[in-house]
Amino acid sequence: xxxxxxxxxxxxxxxxxxxxxxxxxxxxxxxxxxxxxxxxxxxxxxxxxxxxxxxxxxxxxxxxxxxxxxxxxxxxxxxxxxxxxxxxxxxxxxxxxxxxxxxxxxxxxxxxxxxxxxxxxxxxxxxxxxxxxxxxxxxxxxxx
Numbered sequence: 807x808x809x810x811x812x813x814x815x816x817x818x819x820x821x822x823x824x825x826x827x828x829x830x831x832x833x834x835x836x837x838x839x840x841x842x843x844x845x846x847x848x849x850x851x852x853x854x855x856x857x858x859x860x861x862x863x864x865x866x867x868x869x870x871x872x873x874x875x876x877x878x879x880x881x882x883x884x885x886x887x888x889x890x891x892x893x894x895x896x897x898x899x900x901x902x903x904x905x906x907x908x909x910x911x912x913x914x915x916x917x918x919x920x921x922x923x924x925x926x927x928x929x930x931x932x933x934x935x936x937x938x939x940x941x942x943x944x945x946x947x948x949x950x
Contacts, residue, residue, distance in 0.1 A: 814875075815863030821883060825891045828904075831874060834861035835902045842867055873903045881908035885935060897931055897950035910936060920945060 819827050837858050841847055847855070847867050859865060862872055878884060884892055896906055916936065924934055924945050931950035936943060 817863065821892075824878075825895070828876070828892075828895060830861055831904070832902045834858050835872070835874070835904075838862055838867070838872065842870060871903055873905065875905050875907065877907045877909065879909050882910055884908065885933075896933070916943065916945070 817827070834857070841850065841858065850858075859867075862874070864872055884890070884896070887893065921934070924947065928934065928947065933948045933950075935946045935948045937946055
């Protein structure tokens with residue numbers, strides 16, 4: 807199992823839970839930042855400390871700016887509807903130090919060089935969209 811190779815705290819949730827989980831994470835990171843910046847650790851109750859730390863996945867307030875990695879497995883569904891809260895959150899979620907990895911799985915292979923060429927030219931607020939049709943596969947850049 808790959809899980810034995812991952813030594814950072816992990817949490818596995820379904821796509822049905824992800825919007826609430828991300829909201830909780832963003833809120834906990836904001837609380838964490840306030841506690842660290844204003845030196846409020848000793849003023850928190852033990853329950854408050856535990857809520858913040860367990861949500862972020864750390865044991866204490868020693869990390870000044872904790873960063874979170876979010877991996878979306880089979881993420882094609884994220885891009886199917888631009889009105890979904892999750893789709894919007896990926897583009898608006900700028901400050902809470904979260905990096906998103908979107909795993910796109912499909913039976914049609916992509917030319918790695920073409921994908922890489924498009925990827926390295928992305929700017930803030932852009933995403934690569936792979937569009938499949940009878941006319942072939944196209945890689946487009948989506949602006950937020």
